[in-house]
Amino acid sequence: MTQKDNSYQESFKVSGDEILTKIKEIIKEGNARRIIIKNEKDEIIMEFPLTVGAIGIVLAPIFAAVGTLTALATKCTIIVEKKVDETKK
Numbered sequence: 001m002t003q004k005d006n007s008y009q010e011s012f013k014v015s016g017d018e019i020l021t022k023i024k025e026i027i028k029e030g031n032a033r034r035i036i037i038k039n040e041k042d043e044i045i046m047e048f049p050l051t052v053g054a055i056g057i058v059l060a061p062i063f064a065a066v067g068t069l070t071a072l073a074t075k076c077t078i079i080v081e082k083k084v085d086e087t088k089k
Contacts, residue, residue, distance in 0.1 A: 007033055012078045019076055020066050026080050034081040037066075040074070 014022050026032050037046040048062055
């Protein structure tokens with residue numbers, strides 16, 4: 001986990017068929033600012049910001065793109081930038 005400014009990063013190693021499920025889980029948690037997906041060579045293949053109040057209609061194109069990615073990827077790293085909860089300091 002890396003900390004910078006008012007945010008920190010977590011990373012998850014997943015296989016291609018687990019990517020979409022993990023992305024949906026991260027979004028449901030609600031404290032993610034940005035999601036970055038890297039391939040096995042540590043190259044960024046997808047990156048998107050998550051805004052407060054994102055709804056299904058906004059997320060649909062993201063889910064479609066991630067769904068396409070799952071067909072092409074075998075192993076990926078998902079990096080999630082999350083905001084720091086100031087009340088827990």
